[in-house]
Amino acid sequence: MPKVKKVNFALLGLGKLGTGFYKVWDQKRDAIKKETGFELNLKKILVKNIHFKRPGFIDLDLLTTNIDDILDEPSIDVVIDAIGGIEPVFSILKKVIDRGIHIISANRTLLASKMHTISQLVQEKNILLLPETSMGGGVPIISTLRHDLVANNVRAVVGILSGTSNYILSQMTEKRITLKTALKSANLMQMAESLSVIDYEGTDAAQKVAILAAGAFGLRINYLDIPASGISDISLFDIQCADEFGYEIKPLAILKQSTDFFEIHIHPTFVPKGHPITLIKGDQNVYFIQTDLIGEYMIYGRGIGAEAASSLLIRDLVAAGNLTRAHLSRRREYRINWNQKPILPIEDIVSAYYIRFPCIDEPGVVGKITTALGDADINLASAHAEVDKKVHPDLGYVHILIDSAPEHAVINAIRTIEQLKILKGRAKYFRILRS
Ligand SMILES: NC(=O)c1ccc[n+]([C@@H]2O[C@H](COP(=O)([O-])OP(=O)(O)OC[C@H]3O[C@@H](n4cnc5c(N)ncnc54)[C@H](OP(=O)(O)O)[C@@H]3O)[C@@H](O)[C@H]2O)c1
Numbered sequence: 075m076p077k078v079k080k081v082n083f084a085l086l087g088l089g090k091l092g093t094g095f096y097k098v099w100d101q102k103r104d105a106i107k108k109e110t111g112f113e114l115n116l117k118k119i120l121v122k123n124i125h126f127k128r129p130g131f132i133d134l135d136l137l138t139t140n141i142d143d144i145l146d147e148p149s150i151d152v153v154i155d156a157i158g159g160i161e162p163v164f165s166i167l168k169k170v171i172d173r174g175i176h177i178i179s180a181n182r183t184l185l186a187s188k189m190h191t192i193s194q195l196v197q198e199k200n201i202l203l204l205p206e207t208s209m210g211g212g213v214p215i216i217s218t219l220r221h222d223l224v225a226n227n228v229r230a231v232v233g234i235l236s237g238t239s240n241y242i243l244s245q246m247t248e249k250r251i252t253l254k255t256a257l258k259s260a261n262l263m264q265m266a267e268s269l270s271v272i273d274y275e276g277t278d279a280a281q282k283v284a285i286l287a288a289g290a291f292g293l294r295i296n297y298l299d300i301p302a303s304g305i306s307d308i309s310l311f312d313i314q315c316a317d318e319f320g321y322e323i324k325p326l327a328i329l330k331q332s333t334d335f336f337e338i339h340i341h342p343t344f345v346p347k348g349h350p351i352t353l354i355k356g357d358q359n360v361y362f363i364q365t366d367l368i369g370e371y372m373i374y375g376r377g378i379g380a381e382a383a384s385s386l387l388i389r390d391l392v393a394a395g396n397l398t399r400a401h402l403s404r405r406r407e408y409r410i411n412w413n414q415k416p417i418l419p420i421e422d423i424v425s426a427y428y429i430r431f432p433c434i435d436e437p438g439v440v441g442k443i444t445t446a447l448g449d450a451d452i453n454l455a456s457a458h459a460e461v462d463k464k465v466h467p468d469l470g471y472v473h474i475l476i477d478s479a480p481e482h483a484v485i486n487a488i489r490t491i492e493q494l495k496i497l498k499g500r501a502k503y504f505r506i507l508r509s
Pocket of ligand 1 (some may be wrong): 086087088089090091092121122124126155156157158161180181182183188207208210211283378379380381383439
């Protein structure tokens with residue numbers, strides 16, 4: 075058996091994550107000690123209300139409401155932030171950093187907006203900030219990109235970071251039900267139990283991708299600046315149209331890197347049927363990575379819940395144990411090297427598109443629309459008219475597929491076409507995932 079080494083740590087927060095982590099840690103610590111030689115010793119737990127009833131397996135003697143009990147305990151090497159929100163946690167963490175204690179953070183809201191500031195503070199003290207759990211589930215994406223794929227030029231990471239949105243769209247696709255019906259699913263309620271809300275507008279995914287962008291690529295971006303849209307506007311008709319043209323709609327976060335710039339955006343996207351990402355139907359997070367050396371690489375796993383997050387928390391405790399014992403220079407591997415490469419405004423990205431125009435039902439509408447698109451220098455892959463006399467006797471649809479065009483040209487053309495008298499409402503468009 076390897077020699078016993080200690081990692082003495084404190085847990086900030088004993089809510090859903092803190093309690094779930096405690097349980098996993100308690101069950102696994104003997105096995106971890108046997109496997110790694112590390113004794114993971116929980117020394118203190120910071121809570122807000124000391125009188126709250128806690129599950130029977132919690133050692134109540136560890137609880138405190140005073141952060142000084144942690145700061146004044148010299149044996150503590152690491153804290154896990156499982157409180158959440160920005161204040162008072164940010165102020166608490168500044169004191170923790172000042173004391174030279176390493177931080178493992180599960181706090182998505184805080185890191186999505188203050189990763190740069192916090193990483194500067196920890197760097198000044200030469201301590202560690204291990205941020206991966208803050209992305210939610212248990213998939214080790216930042217460490218995969220930073221360490222396992224270090225020899226690769228990563229061209230793109232396409233991810234599903236919102237398990238609930240993905241589950242809803244998958245249910246709509248498989249059962250041909252509306253968004254409203256899918257939202258009532260019992261499985262979804264169970265899945266969303268650990269979340270305050272379903273990620274309806276893409277905000278959670280934007281927070282996660284901001285952390286990914288900073289942690290893995292050194293991109294300094296506030297999640298509020300990431301163009302993000304969620305699933306709130308997806309209709310069953312959208313799902314049917316996608317299916318008819320050979321696609322599934324998936325809630326994707328897309329992060330691309332070229333020599334000169336990054337692209338980062340989140341939106342429901344048409345994904346070709348059979349693409350590996352379409353295999354993921356439930357509450358998993360998935361990352362499809364394109365690299366120069368190993369080509370396409372995909373990882374996925376549980377994206378929700380304390381058990382999945384605890385997998386990363388325990389991994390990070392062991393990593394912190396190793397790094398505190400290693401030469402100080404090894405901590406540099408975990409520092410973020412901030413990247414100066416600009417982020418392309420979404421209007422300037424080049425993508426493939428599906429556009430649907432609701433039109434009056436009369437000859438010549440396809441010609442008018444394709445002419446307007448041609449005038450905007452947009453090459454079409456296909457144009458297709460459809461009328462459903464049973465549902466809307468006077469309404470037709472023109473479906474357009476575009477292989478590649480700049481976003482601003484597509485949007486401008488759509489706005490021009492919407493002024494034509496043949497239009498019966500707003501157009502709807504989706505970006506299409508191309509490899
Ligand atoms: N839930 C998950 O599965 C999960 C997974 C990954 C990441 N996360 C992240 O982990 C964080 C916590 O999530 P959660 O779901 O566990 O939240 P939660 O259930 O609301 O728990 C929050 C905990 O923080 C404590 N707390 C709140 N304000 C405090 C203060 N001022 N001083 C000391 N303690 C304070 C609360 O103490 P009391 O118990 O005394 O009220 C509670 O124990 C969030 O950032 C979340 O994004 C959660």
